[in-house]
Amino acid sequence: MPDLVQYLWIAWLVLAVLFVIIELLTLEFTFLMLAAGTLIGGLGANLLGTVWWVQVLAAAAISALLLFTIRPLLLRALHRSSQHIPTNVDALTGMSARVVTAFVEGDGSVKLDNGETWTARLTDLTTTVGPGERVTVTAVRGATVLVAPEQGSASA
Known part of the structure; x- marks a missing residue:
């Protein structure tokens, strides 16, 4: 063996x-x-x-x-060598959007540039933003995006 x-x-x-x-x-x-x-x-x-x-x-x-x-x-x-690329909800911050419904007491809705419609809340309640105006997403809180008017498109 x-x-x-x-x-x-x-x-x-x-x-x-x-x-x-x-x-x-x-x-x-x-x-x-x-x-x-x-x-x-x-x-x-x-x-x-x-x-x-x-x-x-x-x-x-x-x-x-x-x-x-x-x-x-x-x-x-x-x-x-791999850089962080924001995805999903993280990618929404900084994205532009167009106002779909007028903001009443700071609440409204926007259509993001990626085609999604979100419930939105203004970060500054003293500004007024009407339908069709451009805003920028500053943060995401649950199912609501916080938005601020883009430079030159807000009417106070």
Whole structure:
């Protein structure tokens, strides 16, 4: 009967490929570090002819080292290059709108430039804004947008 320890290098390669496949699904660099530790530590120690438990310790040590040193640097570099792009309700702030119904006691409705009609409230109740005039969204409070007249379109 053959000694299975002599085929341990196949197990290291299969484990590394498995970690790379999982990494492709998660994209968090965790399993990439485990794959590198498996190849460098486990397979490397195997090729040097060490016993199986030394190979496991080497793979674990190098994986841990990579997880706590290289992975944070890679994540920081990845997130540094991506800028924050406002979406959904966050994207409404600063958007222009046209008044649909007149504001009564500060409440009315506007049609945003993206085509949505929202209930609106004036930020400054001393100004008057009529239908068809342009306003700018200053904030979103629940299902209501706070608006202010655009420069040159408000009549006081």
